Amino acid sequence: MAKNTDPVPNDAPSEGAVLNGMPAGKGRATPSRAEQEAARKRPLVPDSKEAKARAKADLAAQREKARIGMANGDQRYLPARDQGPQRKFVRDWVDAGWHLGEAVMPAMVLVILATFLPIPALQYYAFVGLWIFIFFVIGDMVITSITVKRAVKKKFGEGKVEKGLGWYAAMRTVQMRFLRLPKPQVKRGRKPA
Numbered sequence: 784m785a786k787n788t789d790p791v792p793n794d795a796p797s798e799g800a801v802l803n804g805m806p807a808g809k810g811r812a813t814p815s816r817a818e819q820e821a822a823r824k825r826p827l828v829p830d831s832k833e834a835k836a837r838a839k840a841d842l843a844a845q846r847e848k849a850r851i852g853m854a855n856g857d858q859r860y861l862p863a864r865d866q867g868p869q870r871k872f873v874r875d876w877v878d879a880g881w882h883l884g885e886a887v888m889p890a891m892v893l894v895i896l897a898t899f900l901p902i903p904a905l906q907y908y909a910f911v912g913l914w915i916f917i918f919f920v921i922g923d924m925v926i927t928s929i930t931v932k933r934a935v936k937k938k939f940g941e942g943k944v945e946k947g948l949g950w951y952a953a954m955r956t957v958q959m960r961f962l963r964l965p966k967p968q969v970k971r972g973r974k975p976a
Contacts, residue, residue: 856965865965869935869945875975876931877955878967883916883923884957890916924953 814822852860856871864870890913897909928949935944960967969975 854964854966856968861965864951867945869939869948870951872935872938872975873931873948873952874955874963874965874967875969876934877927877952878960878963879969879971879974880927881971882927882956883920885959887917887920887957888959920957924956927956928953 849860853862856874858866865874894909894913898906900906931952932944932949935948955963
């Protein structure tokens with residue numbers, strides 16, 4: 784078998800030559816394998832300090848926006864347990880009234896302080912008083928749960944009441960008003976209609 788040893792004709796375009804106004808070839812040299820592998824071996828995510836700082840600042844801004852949105856009761860930022868018109872109604876109902884449960888934490892702090900005093904009778908009566916107070920708080924939670932369920936049935940209809948609204952209301956009564964999330968949207972004494 785004979786090799787094709789024809790000489791290259793003189794009229795063939797050379798690399799980088801222009802033929803009929805268009806460049807012949809691709810206009811650049813083919814990269815070597817080492818150059819191609821080096822080009823592929825770069826990190827997928829930039830590892831620069833500026834990129835990390837920017838990502839950290841963006842994440843902090845998103846978290847702050849979500850925290851403010853949740854505190855204001857924005858539906859987009861609320862967790863699933865707080866979403867919906869019935870849950871908002873229950874929050875407003877609870878926030879409009881005074882509840883014994885708000886004073887549980889301060890009462891416990893007072894009892895703890897009373898235990899440091901070297902008066903056994905005071906310590907005893909502080910504990911007894913705390914337990915009596917807790918029974919009244921439980922009664923207030925039960926009453927609140929029942930009245931909230933009735934109010935929700937009256938407003939939204941008998942068959943459309945979500946489950947767990949009574950417990951949701953009762954747990955909100957135990958939280959001190961300034962610590963509740965989402966923040967109270969109504970003033971005391973203004974029950975939602």
